[in-house]
């Protein structure tokens with residue numbers, strides 16, 4: 001499970017495939033709205049805003065939490081430097097199987113298992129953690145477990161980039177990280193906020209507080 005697979009992959013999504021992906025995503029949202037968090041995958045504008053400041057050549061270990069139907073995963077696979085390590089996480093089984101099959105990559109289940117995946121693979125920390133997890137609606141314990149995993153796994157110079165559909169995580173992220181910047185992406189359903197966070201706040205031992213109202 002911890003091998004880095006590669007294979008022939010097409011990152012060009014055809015219209016019919018796109019519709020199929022959107023329908024599958026909507027179906028998964030209807031079945032588990034508090035896990036999936038939105039009705040449709042992220043827009044190209046949101047994806048490009050998430051990756052705006054990433055220097056892929058200096059990014060050796062990458063993790064993506066909550067890959068969904070893989071709209072961001074495909075972009076990461078296209079942009080990442082050859083030889084870099086990539087760990088994708090998706091809790092929903094059908095989506096996970098689809099990602100494994102279509103993208104020919106290993107996909108782990110619960111994002112809270114990130115430290116274990118990194119340790120078993122190479123014992124390295126992540127330079128970049130991308131999150132699509134809907135913290136606003138996830139159970140508090142899940143948010144706590146995932147954010148603890150993120151804080152443990154991010155390297156000292158690493159970056160955590162997450163999107164949410166509101167500013168509700170801003171103060172929690174500001175406690176956990178030294179530097180937090182935000183930007184709004186209106187061209188997305190629903191409009192989203194990108195959080196770019198650097199410098200894990202180890203001194204204050206900032207333990208994530210979970211859901212913020």
Ligand SMILES: C[S@@+](CC[C@H](N)C(=O)[O-])C[C@H]1O[C@@H](n2cnc3c(N)ncnc32)[C@H](O)[C@@H]1O
Pocket residue numbers: 035036037038040041042065066067068069070071072089090091092095109110111112132133134138142146
């Ligand atoms: C808002 S969707 C984002 C999907 C995709 N990244 C995108 O941008 O379109 C959130 C995804 O996180 C997944 N998820 C929720 N909790 C998770 C967890 N604990 N571990 C891994 N994935 C999780 C959901 O199943 C869903 O596919």
